[in-house]
Amino acid sequence: MSKSIEELKSLSTQIRRDILRMVHAVNSGHPGGSLGCTEYFVALYGEVMDYKLPFTMEGKGEDLFFLSNGHISPVFYSTLARFGFFPVAELSTFRKLNSRLQGHPTTHEGLPGVRVASGSLGQGLSVALGAAQGKKLDKDEALVYTLHGDGELQEGQVWEAFMYAAAKKVDNIIATIDYNGRQIDGDTDDVLSLGDLRAKLEAFGWLVLEEKNGNDLEAVIAILKKAKSETGNGKPVAILLHTEMGSGVDYMMGSHSWHGKAPNDEQLETAFKQLYLEAPADY
Numbered sequence: 620m621s622k623s624i625e626e627l628k629s630l631s632t633q634i635r636r637d638i639l640r641m642v643h644a645v646n647s648g649h650p651g652g653s654l655g656c657t658e659y660f661v662a663l664y665g666e667v668m669d670y671k672l673p674f675t676m677e678g679k680g681e682d683l684f685f686l687s688n689g690h691i692s693p694v695f696y697s698t699l700a701r702f703g704f705f706p707v708a709e710l711s712t713f714r715k716l717n718s719r720l721q722g723h724p725t726t727h728e729g730l731p732g733v734r735v736a737s738g739s740l741g742q743g744l745s746v747a748l749g750a751a752q753g754k755k756l757d758k759d760e761a762l763v764y765t766l767h768g769d770g771e772l773q774e775g776q777v778w779e780a781f782m783y784a785a786a787k788k789v790d791n792i793i794a795t796i797d798y799n800g801r802q803i804d805g806d807t808d809d810v811l812s813l814g815d816l817r818a819k820l821e822a823f824g825w826l827v828l829e830e831k832n833g834n835d836l837e838a839v840i841a842i843l844k845k846a847k848s849e850t851g852n853g854k855p856v857a858i859l860l861h862t863e864m865g866s867g868v869d870y871m872m873g874s875h876s877w878h879g880k881a882p883n884d885e886q887l888e889t890a891f892k893q894l895y896l897e898a899p900a901d902y
Contacts (some may be wrong), residue, residue: 627665628836630701631657635867635894636901637697641713642881648714648722651877652768653694655799655834655862659766660698662839667847668764672703674731682761683750685735687743688768688797689723690879696720699732707902741774743767744794748784751792762850765794770802773811778823784855785824793846794825795858798833801875817859826854833862867894 622630634657642648664670668682686695693713700707705719712718719728723738735746743765751763771777784792796816804810813819820827826849830842839860846856864878865871868890882890 622665624837627661629896630665631661631836632867632894632896633900634661634694634697634701636891636896636899637701637710638693639868639882639887639890639894640901641693641697641710643883643887644711645714646881648693648881649690649879650693650868650881651801651864651871651875651879652688652691652797652799654868654871655864655866656691656694656766656797657866658834658836658839659795659797659860659862660694662836662843663764664698664702666840667843669761674704676734678734678750678761679757680759680761682764683734683747683754684764684766685743685747685750686724686737686766687747688740688766688771689737689743691768691797692720692722692724692738695724695732699730704732705730707900710902740768740771741776744777744780744784747792747794748780748787748789751789752787754791755789760791762847763792765792767794767796768802769796769798769800769813769816770807770810772796772813772816773807781820781823781825788853789855790851790853793843793850793856793858795843795860797862798859799862799864801864801878803875803878805875820857824854825857826852827857827859829859829861831861833860834866869893 638653642650671681713720714722719730724733725736747763747765817827832838849856863872871877
């Protein structure tokens with residue numbers, strides 16, 4: 620059942636609350652990038668991507684999503700739960716022993732919505748390209764979506780995949796880069812600058828779109844729909860999505876320090892006041 624834009628915005632706030640509650644409970648996890656990518660996930664699952672429930676690993680006749688930067692699993696898990704892939708109550712098991720919701724997504728426990736183990740950075744695009752080419756062989760017109768961190772692009776395998784996608788005209792894939800300019804050790808420009816990323820991707824044969832307001836839900840929906848309209852034209856499509864790490868929580872924004880650090884009790888309470896909902900459906 621489709622949701623209004625206001626319902627999706629409220630859901631974004633709920634997912635942010637989930638993210639913080641999950642990492643706080645076990646004093647472990649990656650809130651910064653998860654908060655920054657919330658609008659992307661809500662736009663993708665709430666408005667853009669064509670998927671089916673109950674979940675099947677094959678995903679025939681439906682769009683597929685692959686999370687490459689698997690450390691932002693909190694936003695992925697919350698989104699899947701809130702859109703009906705598994706019970707919301709299971710979010711309380713995040714990073715606990717014998718949980719299906721490990722720190723980085725895995726497939727061995729059969730968590731609905733997860734099609735690949737990720738977190739070892741740089742591999743997601745290669746996997747997604749295999750799925751996209753499989754759809755072409757099956758004459759399946761559905762699309763493949765991927766999400767990557769900008770720091771992840773310092774991995775060489777990503778660039779081999781970029782080159783392969785264009786050379787083989789894999790034009791049923793939309794790869795989004797979470798372009799927040801930060802990674803675990805600092806700003807990407809300081810650790811290893813990506814230079815003119817748009818020019819590089821275009822030189823590799825990709826069609827590149829860019830959205831400066833990656834935490835504006837309506838803007839994210841629009842750029843994803845634009846990307847969808849550009850598929851099937853002989854080129855893979857990339858989106859440079861400029862987001863803010865820690866978006867929605869003022870003390871987490873503007874720094875890389877919350878890449879992989881959980882809030883304490885007082886910080887959680889402060890964040891929840893900023894992410895107020897009239898009737899939160901917290902688990």
